[in-house]
Amino acid sequence: NPLGIAVIGTGRMGADHVRRIDRVISGAYVAAVADVDEGRAKEVAGTAGPGCTAHTDPAAAMDAPGVGAVLIASPGAAHEAQLLAALERDLPVLCEKPLTPDPEAALRVMAAEEALGHRRIQVGFMRRYDHEYRQLKHLLADGRYGRPLMLHCRHRNTVSHPLFTTEMLINDSVVHEMDAARWLLEQELTAVTVLRPVPSSGAPDGLGDPQLVIFETSGGALVDVEIFVNCGFGYQVQAEAVCERGTARIGDAHGLLTNTAGRWGGEIADDFIVRFADAYDRQLREWVDATRAGRVTGPSAWDGYAAAAVCAAGVAAQRSGVRTPVEMAERPAFYSPVSYVRT
Numbered sequence: 001n002p003l004g005i006a007v008i009g010t011g012r013m014g015a016d017h018v019r020r021i022d023r024v025i026s027g028a029y030v031a032a033v034a035d036v037d038e039g040r041a042k043e044v045a046g047t048a049g050p051g052c053t054a055h056t057d058p059a060a061a062m063d064a065p066g067v068g069a070v071l072i073a074s075p076g077a078a079h080e081a082q083l084l085a086a087l088e089r090d091l092p093v094l095c096e097k098p099l100t101p102d103p104e105a106a107l108r109v110m111a112a113e114e115a116l117g118h119r120r121i122q123v124g125f126m127r128r129y130d131h132e133y134r135q136l137k138h139l140l141a142d143g144r145y146g147r148p149l150m151l152h153c154r155h156r157n158t159v160s161h162p163l164f165t166t167e168m169l170i171n172d173s174v175v176h177e178m179d180a181a182r183w184l185l186e187q188e189l190t191a192v193t194v195l196r197p198v199p200s201s202g203a204p205d206g207l208g209d210p211q212l213v214i215f216e217t218s219g220g221a222l223v224d225v226e227i228f229v230n231c232g233f234g235y236q237v238q239a240e241a242v243c244e245r246g247t248a249r250i251g252d253a254h255g256l257l258t259n260t261a262g263r264w265g266g267e268i269a270d271d272f273i274v275r276f277a278d279a280y281d282r283q284l285r286e287w288v289d290a291t292r293a294g295r296v297t298g299p300s301a302w303d304g305y306a307a308a309a310v311c312a313a314g315v316a317a318q319r320s321g322v323r324t325p326v327e328m329a330e331r332p333a334f335y336s337p338v339s340y341v342r343t
């Protein structure tokens, strides 16, 4: 039977996931949507297949006829209550990043999942589903270039949305590099230092943009991230691994290369919806397939917790300007093996 999904939060990501469930992947349909904005919920429900119901209460959407799984795309602050509601109903959940905005809430979610006795939660760290990221993962995992020593990352957005804060550079944007680095290197991030140049005149007043975030890892590697959310020219996410016997770089977008009028060039995506379109599709397809087979395969609540713990250290490092160790709880046996290690 096709999987009936309740989509909670029908903003930019939620509406795009509704389109993807109905028109891109097979084996699933949108059974219900919920949004605190009733008009928005109804509008997006209208774009879904027949029978999709619109709600303002997420729990009512989870209880709607046909619902067998939940996709959470509301703002991060709403995730904890909605994750707990899904777990109460023993429903599989794909939750957009962040799992929760703070590590304490993530621990409460993990405790509820562990009490259930089986994994139900996957976190939407979609870079793990990006073709190039997967190529880099395989290259690092087979060890042909030796140990990875450094990972240089660039994360650039064309423009930040009006409510973007300096802390969000860390916990809304660099959170992706936190998960990607843990997954690529198969190591934990142990300390964070944040260096801040003079803000760009293109950034809104008060926003400390760009910044340089440096992570130390449990295996002695270094990860540096340039985060620049008002670069103005496009959406760019790049990573270069420096290993003992070679380097490997992704994200140059060498799709269509043109030559004309004495110049060569290509196009830069404008935003994440375009840059990571294939990754969002693959993430959803693999989640639906695994869910229908009764399995949970992607980034876990532990990965969501680990990222939240690194975010907390990152925001503290950003404020203090000093190197800040990451404080992490012991990983419960329930979350073994770690989802970034190949089994």
Ligand code: NAD
Pocket (backbone or CB within 6 Å): 008, 009, 010, 011, 012, 013, 014, 034, 035, 036, 037, 040, 058, 073, 074, 075, 076, 078, 096, 097, 098, 124, 126, 172, 272, 276
């Ligand atoms: P958005 O503001 O466009 O949409 C959020 C929607 O949720 C709005 O329609 C709002 O009315 C609704 N909402 C607010 N509180 C709610 C609640 N308590 N219950 C139900 N609905 C509620 O935001 P967005 O950009 O779509 O982001 C949504 C989520 O997706 C966030 O967690 C964000 O971090 C994540 N995100 C992920 C990526 C990615 O690359 N994976 C990119 C952007 C956003």
Ligand code: ISE
Pocket (backbone or CB within 6 Å): 157, 172, 173, 174, 176, 229, 272
């Ligand atoms: C946004 O929420 C995302 O998740 C995007 O992937 C990221 O590039 C952007 O900086 C965030 O604001």
